[in-house]
Amino acid sequence: MEKIKVGIVGLGRLGKVHAKNLAENVQGCQLIAACSFVQEELDYAIRELGVEETYQDYEEMVKSPTIDAVFIVSPSGFHCEQIQLAMEHGKHVFSEKPIGLDLAEIEATERVIKSRPEQVFMLGFMRRYDDSYRYAKQLVEDGELGELTLMRCYSIDPSSGMESFVKFAGASDSGGIFMDMSIHDIDLVRWFTKKEVSKVWALGKNAAYPELDKVGELETGAAMMQLENQAMAILVAGRNCHHGYHVETELIGTKGMLRVAAAPEKNLVTIMDEKGVVRACSQDFPERFREAFVNEAKEFIACIKGKRQPQVSAYDGLQSTKIALACKQSFKTNELITIEN
Numbered sequence: 001m002e003k004i005k006v007g008i009v010g011l012g013r014l015g016k017v018h019a020k021n022l023a024e025n026v027q028g029c030q031l032i033a034a035c036s037f038v039q040e041e042l043d044y045a046i047r048e049l050g051v052e053e054t055y056q057d058y059e060e061m062v063k064s065p066t067i068d069a070v071f072i073v074s075p076s077g078f079h080c081e082q083i084q085l086a087m088e089h090g091k092h093v094f095s096e097k098p099i100g101l102d103l104a105e106i107e108a109t110e111r112v113i114k115s116r117p118e119q120v121f122m123l124g125f126m127r128r129y130d131d132s133y134r135y136a137k138q139l140v141e142d143g144e145l146g147e148l149t150l151m152r153c154y155s156i157d158p159s160s161g162m163e164s165f166v167k168f169a170g171a172s173d174s175g176g177i178f179m180d181m182s183i184h185d186i187d188l189v190r191w192f193t194k195k196e197v198s199k200v201w202a203l204g205k206n207a208a209y210p211e212l213d214k215v216g217e218l219e220t221g222a223a224m225m226q227l228e229n230q231a232m233a234i235l236v237a238g239r240n241c242h243h244g245y246h247v248e249t250e251l252i253g254t255k256g257m258l259r260v261a262a263a264p265e266k267n268l269v270t271i272m273d274e275k276g277v278v279r280a281c282s283q284d285f286p287e288r289f290r291e292a293f294v295n296e297a298k299e300f301i302a303c304i305k306g307k308r309q310p311q312v313s314a315y316d317g318l319q320s321t322k323i324a325l326a327c328k329q330s331f332k333t334n335e336l337i338t339i340e341n
């Protein structure tokens with residue numbers, strides 16, 4: 001079978017990770033095109049990744065007849081428009097999370113996706129493709145934990161990124177901490193429990209970087225959720241983790257509990273020296289989720305070849321964004337928000 005020819009838009013922090021995986025680590029595809037506003041990134045794609053076509057205009061790229069599929073890794077505010085354009089030009093689409101920042105726009109995008117069932121659409125909730133989360137999911141599906149009653153989720157970015165975040169926070173629209181970071185945990189809550197969230201109450205505080213108050217961003221946010229079956233979820237999102245990149249998930253069920261990455265250990269090495277017994281921590285998302293990013297890209301290509309849809313749908317994108325927006329609203333109004341499902 002011919003290789004699936006892929007064009008990528010966005011070659012920033014995550015775009016470079018995906019581009020390298022598509023060029024080197026995923027069989028059955030060829031990274032043939034790249035689109036970015038930044039010329040140096042396009043030069044890099046030609047030089048390092050063997051890309052043949054480069055574009056500064058996204059619409060030009062999706063019009064290219066050589067491209068079968070696009071990988072969207074641009075800033076979140078562009079996702080909906082770019083998904084729709086690619087779908088309308090007959091391409092298969094992988095989009096990074098969140099699917100969008102505005103519910104009406106996401107609903108319109110979902111309609112376009114649904115109208116083209118022969119084209120694959122996949123959303124980048126890569127934790128579902130991480131080996132540890134897949135193992136945990138299988139245990140839950142096998143009934144090992146009984147009925148899930150509570151989930152506790154931590155997603156805290158390294159403090160090493162704080163200075164640049166504070167500098168650019170006003171200029172870039174991440175959608176806020178619940179949309180940008182908690183959305184992965186929201187997806188995990190829906191994936192593990194198979195239930196929708198019905199109520200949220202969210203709080204936040206800028207303790208180390210109070211200047212974030214001025215740009216409407218948060219350094220630490222917390223949300224408490226009630227699910228439609230009265231199960232509970234407690235989410236913590238942060239940007240000021242001093243030991244590295246801390247993603248931890250706890251599931252509590254009627255027959256047992258489990259934790260994924262109770263400590264965000266880098267590997268199996270333990271150092272014993274004058275500092276005591278030391279386990280190094282993973283430092284950023286490309287390191288912690290290296291395999292998951294490769295696995296999800298492999299699944300995208302396998303879906304195109306196998307003419308099937310992946311399990312992460314546009315509906316998952318819509319529902320997770322709805323919940324993240326409710327968190328944002330709750331933080332703003334300091335009120336408990338009820339979500340209509």
Ligand code: NAI
Binds near residue numbers: 012041058097
């Ligand atoms: P970034 O700001 O580092 O890079 C953005 C890239 O998009 C740059 O190459 C820029 O030139 C390009 N770009 C911007 N607007 C464009 C347009 N209209 N047309 C063409 N190119 C355009 O962003 P980053 O951090 O790589 O994030 C990108 C997306 O990936 C975001 O939606 C973010 O939510 C998501 N993300 C997901 C993560 C995950 O854990 N799955 C982790 C980090 C980011």
